[in-house]
Amino acid sequence: MSGLLTISEAAAGSGVSAKMIRYYEDVGLFRPEGRSAGGYRLFNDKDVHALRFIRRARDLGFSLDEIRELLALWRDERRSSAEVKALALRHVADLDQRIRELQEMVTTLRHLARHCHGDDRPDCPILADLAEEARQPKRTA
Amino acid sequence: MSGLLTISEAAAGSGVSAKMIRYYEDVGLFRPEGRSAGGYRLFNDKDVHALRFIRRARDLGFSLDEIRELLALWRDERRSSAEVKALALRHVADLDQRIRELQEMVTTLRHLARHCHGDDRPDCPILADLAEEARQPKRTA
DNA sequence: GCTTGACCTTCCCATAGTGGGAAGGTTTAT
DNA sequence: ATAAACCTTCCCACTATGGGAAGGTCAAGC
Numbered sequence: 001m002s003g004l005l006t007i008s009e010a011a012a013g014s015g016v017s018a019k020m021i022r023y024y025e026d027v028g029l030f031r032p033e034g035r036s037a038g039g040y041r042l043f044n045d046k047d048v049h050a051l052r053f054i055r056r057a058r059d060l061g062f063s064l065d066e067i068r069e070l071l072a073l074w075r076d077e078r079r080s081s082a083e084v085k086a087l088a089l090r091h092v093a094d095l096d097q098r099i100r101e102l103q104e105m106v107t108t109l110r111h112l113a114r115h116c117h118g119d120d121r122p123d124c125p126i127l128a129d130l131a132e133e134a135r136q137p138k139r140t141a
Numbered sequence: 142m143s144g145l146l147t148i149s150e151a152a153a154g155s156g157v158s159a160k161m162i163r164y165y166e167d168v169g170l171f172r173p174e175g176r177s178a179g180g181y182r183l184f185n186d187k188d189v190h191a192l193r194f195i196r197r198a199r200d201l202g203f204s205l206d207e208i209r210e211l212l213a214l215w216r217d218e219r220r221s222s223a224e225v226k227a228l229a230l231r232h233v234a235d236l237d238q239r240i241r242e243l244q245e246m247v248t249t250l251r252h253l254a255r256h257c258h259g260d261d262r263p264d265c266p267i268l269a270d271l272a273e274e275a276r277q278p279k280r281t282a
Numbered sequence: 283g284c285t286t287g288a289c290c291t292t293c294c295c296a297t298a299g300t301g302g303g304a305a306g307g308t309t310t311a312t
Numbered sequence: 313a314t315a316a317a318c319c320t321t322c323c324c325a326c327t328a329t330g331g332g333a334a335g336g337t338c339a340a341g342c
Contacts (some may be wrong), residue, residue: 007319018303038308038342040319047270048144056271061246064298074268081265085257088267092250097311099243106236109229124222126229127215130197131190133277147338149289159290160330179337181290205328283342290337301325308319 010043014051024054029068060097151184155192203232204280
C-alpha cells in the first residue's frame with residue numbers, strides 16, 4: 001500500500017462515481033497511475049486531483065471535449081492564459097444562448113398560462129396555441 | 142388520391158422530419174391514418190395537425206412524455222383547463238430551475254474570466270479555480 | 283407494359299453523459 | 313480456506329435526433 005487508492009476511494013475523494021471514472025478513462029480524459037497484479041485500477045493523488053478538476057469543470061457546464069482541452073492547457077506549463085480565457089468565454093456564450101432560448105420558452109408559456117382559467121372548463125389558450133392552425137412558417141416575402 | 146399525403150408531404154406540411162414522424166409513431170404519440178397497398182404511410186389533415194402540435198410543443202421545450210399528456214388532454218373534450226395549466230406551469234418551473242443553474246455557471250465563469258489576464262502568461266484564475274485543492278464538499282458541520 | 287428515378291420501408295449505428303446490472307475475478311480479513 | 317466486499321468487463325437503458333444501407337413501391341414517360 002504505497003498511498004495508491006482503489007477506484008471507490010478515488011471516487012469518494014473526487015466526487016466522481018466509479019462508473020464515470022472508468023468512462024473518463026475510456027474516452028481518454030486521463031489515465032490512472034496503474035493496475036494491481038489482479039487488474040484493479042490504482043490511483044495516486046495526481047489522478048484524484050485530475051478527477052476533481054473534471055468534476056468541477058462538469059459543474060460549470062463544460063462538455064467532455066472542452067474538458068479535454070482544459071486538461072491539456074492545465075498540463076501545459078507554457079500555455080497562454082489567453083487560450084484558457086477564450087475557451088471559457090466561448091462556453092459562456094454557449095450558455096448565454098441556451099439561457100436565452102429557455103427564457104423565451106418561459107415567457108411564451110407564462111403568457112399563455114396567465115390567460116388560462118385553470119378551472120373545470122376545457123377551453124385553454126395553451127392548447128389553443130399548440131393546436132393553432134394558422135401558424136405560418138415565418139413569411140419572408 | 143383522396144387528400145392523403147405521403148410522409149415527405151406530411152413532413153413539409155408540419156415541419157417535422159420524416160425520420161421523426163416515424164419515431165413519434167413508434168413511441169405512440171400518434172398513429173397515421175393508414176397505409177397504402179405497398180405499405181407507405183398515408184396522412185390526413187388531422188395527422189399533420191397533430192404533428193404541428195408536437196412540433197410546437199417541442200419548440201416550447203416539452204419532453205415527449207409531456208407531449209403525450211398534452212395530446213391526451215387536447216383530444217379529451219372533457220378535460221379541465223386546470224390540468225393543462227398545471228402541466229404547463231410544472232414545465233415552466235423546470236425551465237426556471239435549469240435557467241438558474243446555467244446562470245450560476247455563467248456568473249462564476251464571467252467572474253473568473255474577468256480576473257484572467259488573457260495574455261501570453263500561463264497564470265490563469267480559471268484553471269486555478271478548476272484545479273483548486275481545497276474544495277471542501279459543502280461543510281455541513 | 284416496362285423501365286427508371288424518386289420515394290418509401292425497416293433496421294442498425296451514432297451522438298453525450300450517466301446509471302443499472304450481470305457474470306465472473308481479486309483482495310483481505312478472519 | 314473461505315466469505316464478504318470489492319473490482320473487472322460487457323451489455324442495456326435513457327432522450328431526441330440524424331445518417332445510411334438494403335431493398336420494396338409508385339408514378340411518369342415511352
